[in-house]
Amino acid sequence: MSAGQLPRWVDYGLIPVLNLVAAFLVSGLVVILIGESPIEAVQILLWGSLGFGEGIGFTLFYATNFIFTGLAVAVAFHAGLFNIGGEGQAYIGGLGVAWACLLLDHYVPWWVTMPLAVAGAALMGAAWAFIPAWLQATRGSHVVITTIMFNFIAASLMVYLLVNVMSEPGSMQPETRTFEDGGRLPFLNDMMPWVDFGTAPVNFSLILAILACIAVWLIIWRTRLGYEIRSFGANASAAVYAGIDPVRTIIITMLISGALAGMMAINEIMGSQHRLLIEFVTGYGFVGIAVALMGRAHPVGIVLAAILFGMLYQGGAELSFEIPAITRDMIVVIQGLVILFAGALEHMFRPFLIQAFAVGRGAAAQAG
Amino acid sequence: MFDTFILILDSTVRLSTPLLLACLAGLYSERAGVVDIGLEGKMLGAAFGAGAVGYLTGNAWAGLLAGIAVSIGLALIHGFASITNRGNQIVSGVAINFLAAGLTALLGQTWFRQGGRTPPLPEGGRFENIELPFAEAMRDVPLIGQIYSELLSGHNILVYIAFAAVPITWWVLFRTRFGLRLRAVGENPAAVDTAGISVIWLRYRAVIVCGMLCGVAGSYLSIAQSSGFITNMTAGKGFIALAALIFAKWQPLNAMLACLLFGFLDAVAIRLQGQELPGIGEVPVQFFQALPYILTVILLAGFIGKAIPPKAAGVPYTKERT
């Protein structure tokens, strides 16, 4: 794609908005197809996600997950890597959180457990990303394929562990015991008496997510490591020329990416479920792809996209309650459409816009 | 013991069939340079289409056609994104998987109100098993008879189609003009372009063939293997097929062997569930479920041969401005 043909605001503002509008228009068509009113659906969705305290709370809770998984995908993007394994890394990250909580929850307050749980989540997530990273770096095995494989391996491993190893003795449920207070992050509702998030499980993890955004921004744009990651992602042979070690860069990037994905488990396990259970990731890792694409791999964009998807998840739940025909699967459809239009079809409108601007310029030149 | 073995092999054939169809589907696409991680979604869409139409018409063939049509539709979206718009093929594949997962469940609920399932198929809506000639008579002949009547006979038509597709694919790929061009466009699209062949149309055709085969694969799940569509009934089979494709190093015959291997692992896992193996103890079923993926990773790591994908796979074709 030739650059510089369009003004920056078009590239970074108008095109993403157009893509998003296209995705939502098609979503609207789907709603019409199942015989419901898209306008009513949007109203319910907006009200359900932003209309009252609890709704906002849930929106932010989901957004917390998506910020982590979105950042994970974005960091890898900057090195030209497609980490599609956020799902598995988050799942395995849950192990780290659970171990820290199960070990300490009887003895110490949450704020002592938290750093260990964060470290555990990051470590386990990073560990799960390590083998694909190492294979990509040293053997050239494509990280997309290996991370997909690792998602499935993670799923099998976690089922095995939760059924055979970690479940509570005597219980048939594939889950660990429930953590005591020392293994639970405080809900924002309890931390901030002036807000009313109702029963929404939005918790301290949101603050961690915001911190992660700042950290990612600093790493990518303000450190030597980030400079190396971006150089490698944009032009690998120039990076080698510049003395940047590809093996090291791939592995470190994927470790950071895996760690961020793993930290999603903090929100779900320590923040909300208070126990490690089966399939707690339920596609949030994949949503990270949509979030990173929509957010253009920039933390600010990711926060906005994560909130949007949080709204979809929460509003979608309300929607399926109000209009039973629009099940929560609608969210999956919208997700697919956003990935399609903001990702795979991101350049669809470019030719039209380039033409439109060329015509505009020509006219301006003639007039001037 | 031998009977058990035959039974395992018999279910291996049944379990391998959808993998094989999807794997060959992926083979056409990726050999033409279009990476497809949307096999799963296309299968799921097809399974739904086939299940729905099979139920409505009571005609398995109509169901199959519907399944193929849905799958081709999704394949064309992938084509539009990755060929026409030169978008990221991985991203497009991910999108298709989501679209299929969401739409099938949503429309299934809207149309049939059974929690996303389609109702059980009526008479004729499902492909029945076919007894090969003399299967009954041969049953008592030791060894050969058993193999013939238990293993080879008594599958539905789609199973035979799947296995017939292997030599056909080989022939198409290596003995026809289309195959030559298909392989060329996956290796060096510029060579194809300068030879006066349209890269875009060629790749579209590959993607459509991929959609067709995925359509059969998905239909098999809902109107041959089972009697109706169930939400997310592909359950990762599209990804196992993708793994098999890599495992097969993009060769048709290897694809069959890889799919049989992965199907066999699945069959063994089902057989061994809850059973003690002498000397080993109970092998967790999850181990068998993960084994195809583990094997593929080991292959990708280059420990058992090297899997070299088509050179232009995943790269959108742009005429270079020199």
Add this chain to the structure above:
Amino acid sequence: MNKPIPNSQLDAAAPVAIELRNINKRFGPVHANKDIDLVVRKGSIHGIIGENGAGKSTLMSILYGFYHADEGDILIDGQKVSIADSKAAISLGIGMVHQHFMLVDNFSVLENVVLGAEESARLAGGLDRARTELKRLEDEYELRVDPDALIQDLPVGLQQRVEILKALFRGADVLILDEPTGVLTPAEADHLFKILNVLKEEGKTVLLITHKLREIMAVTDTVSVMRRGEMVATKHTADTNMSELAELMVGRNVLLNVDKQPARPREKVLVVEGLNVTDSRGVRVVKDVSFDVKAGEIVGIAGVSGNGQTELMETIAGIRRATSGTLQIDGERIDLAKAAPSPAEMRDKNLAHVPEDRHRMGLVTSFAEYENAILGYHNAPEYSKGWLLDIAAIKQTAQAEIEKYDIRPPDPLLKTANFSGGNQQKIVLAREMERDPTVLLVGQPTRGVDIGAIEFIHKRLIEMRDAGKGILLVSVELDEIRSLADRILVMFDGNVVGERSPDADESELGLLMAGVDGDVT
């Protein structure tokens, strides 16, 4: 301005094979082809010469249906035609041998030849007929090549032969060759010229696109000169000479001699001994190379591209691994096989490197200009404040270099891709020269750079030399080497086959480059 000589007057007797009238092609703001008229006579070898970026390849791509002209007509055998795509071009009897071969590496020669011309849906018949036809063509044009060999196993010379066969197999009457000798050894190039003459004798028309004057003089009947998208002249080759053509190409007298004082070399700053390099395919690409560079001199490495120069430079810069050999830089001796330094470590030893290909290596074109100003030096303490990069300091460096090297537009925030080739090259040169290196490796410093920038770059290189730097210069432009270097090493097939002074006889250097008559073989 030279008015184009109406070339319809040339050889008016011979019938016209191709005529282009008033061809115009724009890529965005770039006017790549401007009012082009061209007449090519049947059975002739017609050269089109021009600098990189003069629009030759664009014009030929239009003729081959790869691009469409915005305006203008194409006439084949006097008939106005429209060439919508390559297929149309092929059916009009036009064949093209591209600069980068359009071959499928893991296909056989035969499969490559029939691709797109298979005759029937089933391959077998077509392949058999092609095998027979190929045999006939091989005999007729002396183009021998094993039809069952895989392309990836063939040397480039033979791969090119396959390309020619491909065109002939499709019944091409007009053969376009785009910079065909860039990848060939002189011997292979000579052989190619022989083939072209055979083609001519058989009545084919050949269009030879090149930027090398020598080739035009050696093989063409007629030559057309392009400059900045325009066709500036068409002449009988016999009626012109190299210096006239060179002047036409650049639009003024070419300064082949750079104004410089004799070098005053001092101590050795770079010593390479017994260097051997093997590439990823296991081919030995640098063989027992030993030489030294002294402070205050420019050592030029001449040779046809692909004879090990790239690998030599990259190995010295730490990008490639050597199989054996030692390197002495600034007095320190390094065993390159045992303790290979990384590019970063080489920079720490005051070695700077301007790579041959700025797009592939020298720049990250999606970065802002200021970010490229520290590529490779990003770990230097002056660009960091604690954990973080010191963006202000980096921008300051970039701004200073922009001013000193007159980089335009002078905007450190502009995306590097949006600078012209010459300015991009200046960004790389500024970055590498301004770090006060002891040794400077420079590859193809003026490739794709406009004349004004070439003079500037040459002047800066001489200044660096006079400031006591040791400079190792690789260029495929012999003239550039001769005008800049104080000593010339000639590389052929991975060996340094001789050392000559810059005023050595040109034909002597040419023979060395061709691997004939070397000191070592």
